Amino acid sequence: ELYGKCIAPFHLPMRENGKFTGYVNVLQQRAKKWKDDGTVEKCDVPDYSNEYLEKYRELLIEAVAETSEEYMERYFDGDDFSDDEIRQALRVNVSECSIVPVLMGANTEAKGMYTLMVDIIKYLPSPDKKECSGINAKTNEVYPANYDFSKPKSAYVFKTMVDPFVGKYSFIKVNSGVIKTDDTLFNHHKDVEEKAGKLYVLRGSKAEEVPELHAGDIGALSKLNKVSTTDSLSTKANPIVYIRTAISTPYTYMRYKVMKKGEEDKAAQALSKIMQEDLTIKTENDPANHQTLIYGISEQQLELVVERLKENYKVEIELKKPRIAYKETILGNSDVEYKHKKQSGGHGQYGHVKMRFEPLGDTNKDFEFEQVVVGGSVPKNYFPAVEKGLAEGVLSGPLAAYPVVGVKVTLYDGSFHPVDSSENAFKIASKGAFKKGVMEARPVLLEPIASMKVVVDNDYTGDVMGDLNKRRGRVMGMNALDNEKTEVEAEIPYAELYGYGTTLRSMTAGSGEYSYEFLRYEQTPHDVQEKEVEARANQLEGEEE
Template sequence: MKYNTRNIGIIAHVDAGKTTLTERLLYYTGLIHKIGNVDDGNTTMDKDIQERSRGITISSAAVSTQWKKGEKVYNINIIDTPGHIDFAVEVERSLRVLDSVVAVFCASSGVQPQTENVWFQAEKHGTSKICFINKMDRIGADFFSVLREIETKLHAVPMALQIPIGAEDHFEGVIDLIRQKALYWMDDNGETVIEKEIPEDLKADTDEYRMKLMETLAEYDESFFEIFMDSDKKVTEEMISEALQRVCRSGAAVPVLCGSAFKNKGVQPLLDAIVTYFPAPEQLSNIQGENPHSGETVELARNETESLSGLIFKVVIDKHMGRLAMLRIYSGMIQSGDTVLNARTGESFRISRILKMQSDKTLSIEVGKAGDIVALTGIKDAKTGDTLSAVEKPILLEAITIPAPVIRVSIEPKTNSDEKSFGLVLAKIQEEDPSLVVERDRQTGETLLSGLGELHLEVTLEKMRLNHGIEVNQGKPKVSYREVLTEAMIHREKLSKQNGGNGQFADITFEIGPRENNEMGLEFVNLIKGGVIPGEFIPSVEKGFREAMENGPLKGYPLESLKITLLDGSFHSQDSAAYDFEMAARDGFRTAAVLCSPKLLEPVMEVEIQSIEEYTGAVTADINRRRGIILSIDEKSGRKVFAAEVPLASTFGYISDLRTLTSGRASISMKLAHYALVPDFIASTLTT
C-alpha cells in the first residue's frame, strides 16, 4: 500500500485566515510561484469576482497539489471552505467527501460561533482533525488561551505539538515538542526554516507541554501507555509520531500547531503534520451504501480493484466547459469512455472527460482512482448528492443533507428582454447551490428566491448580474415563518358525492394535534382495525395530510410538525377510491386545524457581536430594540463579546446598522438557533 493521498478541508470562522493559509500551502508545495493575499484580491482559491471584492470565500474551491516529506511524495487534495454561516451547505457537502480537516483559529479571537458550527459538522462525519492557531503575530494573540477554549467550547482534547516563541510583534517561531527543537523562519517568504536549540527561558514550558502531550497519548492509546509506563524503555520520536497517527485517526484527541500564515511562519510543519497524522483513504473503514433495487446493505473496500462508487458533491457550470460534476471516488476507478450508473436516476451514461482541478485551472487525466477528487464533463441530470457506481454492482451512498431556507425575496428581471433567460439562469444557479429554492407565489404570481441568510441571497443576485448579465429587481426580504398547532382535537370528515355513475365516498375519524417535543415533520399513527378502511387507502390518507401541512391554517405558512392518529372510518365498495381518502384528509385538515389554536413560529438567530468597551451601552440597547435576549457578555482580548438570540425578522440590515452604531469597530456573526413562537402582538401585524 502506498498510502500517499490525503483529502483535506480547511474550515474556520470568517476571517480566521483560511484562504491565506491555503495560499501558503500551495506556495510551499510548489503549485503556485507567487504568494497571493486576500487583501490584494489575488488569491488562487478565491477566483470568483465577488470573492475577491468581498474578501470572503463563497464556494468551496478544490485543488490538488503535492508535498515531499523525506523520500516520499504525497498527493494532497485541498478544499478551502467558506466560513460564513450563509454558505453552510458548501461546508456540509465538502465535509461529506473529505477524510480530514485543518481547523484554523485566530490566536486573538479564539473559538468563534461559526468555528463551533463547522467543528460539530466535522464531528458528525467522523472526520480527523488538526488545529492550526493562526495570526500569532496579531495584537491579543494568546496560544494557551485558544488551547483552553478548544477544550471548553469544542469539548475536544487538544494536544499541543508546538508552543510559540513569543507572540504579537515578538512572534519569532515555534518549538517542536516532539523533536525538541526551536524553528525560526528567517526570510520574508518563509522558505528557509532554521533549527536551533530551545531558548533557556522556554525550556521549562517545553518540558511541561511535552509531558502533557505524552500523558494525553498514553491516556488515549493503549500501546503508547505501555511504553510510557515502562521505565526501562526510552520514548522515541517515532513512538510519539505513531501514537499521534492512531489517536488523530480515531478522533479521540486533536494535534494543535501554530503560526502566522500571513507572515509565512509555521506552514511547512503543518504540511508535515497533514501527511504524517492524517489517514490515507485506504486506511479508512469500508464504504457502506445500499442496493437501490433491493435495499440491502452493500460494503466496498476503498481500493482500486473494487467496483466503482463515488459521490457527486458539487455541480459547477463553467463558461468554457459547461456542466462539471465534482466527484469523490471512494472505490474502484474510472477511465474516459467507461459507462457508469447514476444510482438515483437509474440511468447509465458514458464518461467523456476526467479532469483534475487546480483551482481555476484544469488538467485532463485518463484515470480517476479510489481516493481521488475529480471533475467529470458532460454528465446530464446529475445533482449534488448523487451516487455514481458500476452498472453491474449498483450502490446508493448516503446523500448530502441540505438545510431548509429561512429567508426569501421576490425577484423579477429589470428588463423584459431578460425574461426568457431569467428562468434558465435561476435553474443553473439552483443546480450549483441546492440550498437555494425558487418557487412561484400561487396568489401573486411572483418569483420567490429563498436562501440561508441575507448575504446568501445578496451574493446569488450579484452572481446573476456579474456572471450572467441579468439585472434583478428585488422585494424586501421576508422571513420563512412556520406554523404549529398547540392543541389536539378529534374530528370526523365525510366526503360523499354522487354525480351520476360511480360517486365519491370517504369517511375518516382522526385526532389532530402537536407532536411530543414538537419534533419535525408528520407523525402518522394508524389505529384502524377490522378493515373498516381497506389497507390500500391508508397511504392516501397520510399523503393528504402531508400535502395539507404545506399550507398552515393561520396564514398559509408550512406546518413545522403535526401528529395525526387515524381512529376510525368507513368506505363504500363501489364509490370509494384512493383519491377520495386523500381529499377527505385535506378537507379534514383545513376544517380541524383552525380549531387547534394554531400559532406562528419564527426563526431565531444566535448572534455573536464583538465590540469595544465604549459601545457596550449602544450595542445592548440595539439588541433589546430588536426583540433580542442577551445570553452573556464576556471579555476576550480586550474586546466585549455579546452572545444573544435575536428573531431573524429583526436582523435585516443588522451588519450595516452595527457598523454605523460602532463607527465600524464591531463584528457580527449569526447562525440559526431554533424556531420560536411569535408574540401575539407581532403575529397580528404580519401579512402573508
C-alpha cells in the same frame, strides 16, 4: 479553558516586526524560520514562546500517557517518551478524534503547506484503512466498496462547479473500480445513464485530463447534465447507492428583483447554475404576493450570490425585504344589498343580490357559498355566476388587498330584469356585495405564525429569549441538550423573522442555530394591522403609478 486537551497546538507562531516568519514545533521543541526560497532553517526558540511551549507540550504528553496503562505508569514515574512513541500515541488520539491538531501556516504567502502535508501523513488515518460501503439497489444488500479497484466501478458526486465559460464539472470520489474515458455511468437517483466523456484531475485552478480514475481517486467529470451533488454513479448491471450528504435547510430568505427589464430569463438561468453548485441556495415564486424569493443560510450568503451574478454572469438583481403572506377574514356578521345597474344603449346590465356574511370558523377554506332564495327572485341559472363573483372577490380583500379566508356567504334574496340581467351582471353584483359585506363584518388581518426552535449555549439563553419577546414571540418551552446547550421552542410571526439569523449569530458569537416551519394563521394585533394596511395602500398606489 474552553476545550481542554481536545484542541492541541502542534505549532506556535513566530513573529518579527509584526510579520509571520516561522513556527515552534511543540513536539520537537525546536524553532524553524522560513527563508525567501520557501525552505526553512532552524533557529532558537524565542523567549516569548517558552512559557506556552512548556504548557502545550505537557498537555501533549498527558494525552500520550492516557493512551495506555503502560504509558500512564511511565508518566507518573517521570520517564520521558521518545518522539516516535509520542507520534504513535498522537496518531491514535487523532484517529479517535480525542485530539484535534492545530498547525501553523499562511496560505496567502504559501508558507506551511509542506509541513501540513507531512503532518497529514504522520497523524491522520491512512485512506487504505478507511471502510466505505454503499447499497446495491438491485439486491438491497450492503456493498463493501472499500476503495477496491478490482470491484465494479462506483463513485459519489460530492461537489458541482459551473463555470460560465468552461461549463459544468461534477467532482467525484471513486469508491470502487476504475472509471475510464467515455465510460457509461448509471445514476440510480435519476434513473438515467450518461456517458462520462473526458476525465480530469484539478490541480489548483487547472483541469488536467487523465485517461482513468482509480478507486480512492478524486476527479472531475465534465458535462454530465443530469447529475447533481450527492448523486451516486455506478453501472446499470451493478447499481450502487451511497448515503447522501445531509444538506442544511436554508431559512433566510429575501425578495429579489432583476434590475434591467428583459434580463429575467438570463438571471433565472444564472441562478440555476449557482443552485447546482450550492444546494443551500434555492428560489421560489410567490404569485400570491407578486414576488420571487431567494433562500440561503444567511444574508451574507445571499449578498455573495448577488456579487457572483454581477461578476460572473453580468446580470444584476436587487435584494429587498420579503412581503408577508397576510390574509383577511371577518369576526362579525353583516347583511348587505348590492345592485349593479347600467344602461348604455341596447341591452343594459342588471344584477341585484342580498347577502349575509358570517365567520365560517375554518380559515383553511376561502369561503363557503349557500343560497336560500325562495320565489325565484334570483333565477337558479345565475347562482354559478354569483359564486364566481365571490371566488374572484376573495382573491383580493377590501381591507388591504390580501386573500380573504374563512367567510360564509348566504344569498337569500335579490331581483332580476328579464332583458338586462345576465351572468356577468350578477357576477359583478356579487363581487360588489362581497366587498361591502366584508367591510361591514369587522374585517381583520391574519398573519402567518412559525413554530421555531433555537439551539444555543446555555450562557446565551436569556439573551435569545429577550430578543424573541421583542419580536412578538412566545416562548413555549425549553429543553436541556448535551454539551451545555439549550433548545428554546417558540412561536413567532413571520413578519418578525426578517434578519433573525444575523441577530442570532451576533448574540451567540456564531454558535446559535435555528429552524422553523409554518404553524398557523392568527389575528394580527391592532397596531400592527394599522401599519400594514397603511403600508399596503401606499404600495398599491405606487404600483399603479
